[in-house]
Amino acid sequence: MIPYGKQHIDKDDEKAVLEVLKSDYLTTGPKVQEFEKALCKYTNAKYAIAVANGTAALHIASLILLKKGDLVLTTPNSFVATSNSILYAGARPVFVDIKEDGNIDLDKCEKILKNFNSIKAIYVVHFSGNPVDMEKLKYLKEKYNLTILEDSAHAIGATYQYGKIGNCKISEITTFSFHPVKNITTAEGGAILTNNEEIYKKALILRNHGIEKKGKYVWEYKMKDLGFNYRITDIQCALGISQLKKLDRFIKKRQEIAKKYEEEFKNTPIKPLYPFNENSAYHLYVVRYPFQSLEEKNQLFIKLREKGIFLQLHYIPIPSQPYYQKLGYTMDNLEEMKKYYLEAFSLPIYYDLTQKKQSYVINTLKETLKLQSK
Ligand SMILES: *Cc1c(COP(=O)(O)O)cnc(C)c1O
Numbered sequence: 001m002i003p004y005g006k007q008h009i010d011k012d013d014e015k016a017v018l019e020v021l022k023s024d025y026l027t028t029g030p031k032v033q034e035f036e037k038a039l040c041k042y043t044n045a046k047y048a049i050a051v052a053n054g055t056a057a058l059h060i061a062s063l064i065l066l067k068k069g070d071l072v073l074t075t076p077n078s079f080v081a082t083s084n085s086i087l088y089a090g091a092r093p094v095f096v097d098i099k100e101d102g103n104i105d106l107d108k109c110e111k112i113l114k115n116f117n118s119i120k121a122i123y124v125v126h127f128s129g130n131p132v133d134m135e136k137l138k139y140l141k142e143k144y145n146l147t148i149l150e151d152s153a154h155a156i157g158a159t160y161q162y163g164k165i166g167n168c169k170i171s172e173i174t175t176f177s178f179h180p181v182k183n184i185t186t187a188e189g190g191a192i193l194t195n196n197e198e199i200y201k202k203a204l205i206l207r208n209h210g211i212e213k214k215g216k217y218v219w220e221y222k223m224k225d226l227g228f229n230y231r232i233t234d235i236q237c238a239l240g241i242s243q244l245k246k247l248d249r250f251i252k253k254r255q256e257i258a259k260k261y262e263e264e265f266k267n268t269p270i271k272p273l274y275p276f277n278e279n280s281a282y283h284l285y286v287v288r289y290p291f292q293s294l295e296e297k298n299q300l301f302i303k304l305r306e307k308g309i310f311l312q313l314h315y316i317p318i319p320s321q322p323y324y325q326k327l328g329y330t331m332d333n334l335e336e337m338k339k340y341y342l343e344a345f346s347l348p349i350y351y352d353l354t355q356k357k358q359s360y361v362i363n364t365l366k367e368t369l370k371l372q373s374k
Helices: 011-021 030-043 054-065 081-088 106-115 134-144 197-207 234-244 247-264 294-306 322-326 335-343 355-368
Strands: 047-051 071-074 092-095 119-125 147-151 173-177 190-194 285-288 344-347
Touching: 011 234, 030 047, 030 190, 030 234, 047 054, 047 197, 054 081, 054 147, 054 173, 054 190, 054 197, 071 081, 071 106, 081 092, 081 119, 106 119, 106 134, 119 134, 190 197, 247 285, 247 355, 294 335, 294 344, 294 355, 335 344
Parallel strands: 071 092, 071 119, 119 147, 147 173
Antiparallel strands: 047 190, 173 190, 285 344
């Protein structure tokens, strides 16, 4: 079976995890801070807080950045966790159409910002690991006095003109996910990155039940806020430290796979989402094909599954989900997203996808769609 993504675990990872299992601390020990330091070093962010998963990171971030009733521009082309976190804070996502590359359309964001002065924030997703136009985002932030969050679940290892994604040069907060399909894994896991000390302190407290461990008496702790248990274990962080060392190698391999797909589908109706970009972390490799209907796409998925290849669709437009429909959201003004939903699908891309397996995917797809082989 060839999935669209999966983890790569080696002997060093196994050793790192076993060492923690034999140590005194399984959780809230030294590995958590060590992992956070390593994330800071890699991204050049000032502070990192490792948490239980990427959704927990988004939840904490939204509680810090937003208040009830705030309006937040965000993308319909993401996993539901991005906009759900806005709802967790009692705020309201406003879905803005995407561009051809799958990222939020910042020009359309500006049109909305010009007409409504009540927008508080933009939540961007660097879709597939391809950074959004950060120059434009910076301009919008400054001109319209916005709070920016980067959901970088796809984008650890990606770069942009001001350095590594995660350095928070333009945003208040960047979040990562370390789910096994992502670029590096801690099984479940996530992180919040920021350069703002106040945000950092609030996030630390929210991760641990809203408790501050300071008081007059030795035993005393003070619960100051309604927080959560969003802690991550030392076992997971040991894995994260070991994985992070390999991230650049992982990204390089992902980029090689992306290049080969682009080359092999040249002059066919299978089009890359964007021309090869050496700054993209290539968490996903999404292509577009002129399907006539979703049924036709479904048939392709079924045929490839029979041959052991699991295509995926990233993503079903969030406002079309039943829960969002119930809240009154529609697909109005999301024309590019609708077209994208019809045309796009994700091909397998991960470190252990051998050349042989990739050729099998390419040839099977060409045969099934009856494309001219080169
Ligand atoms: C995976 C993902 C998340 C959620 O991360 P979890 O660790 O699974 O909670 C959020 N946003 C995006 C864009 C993702 O891909």
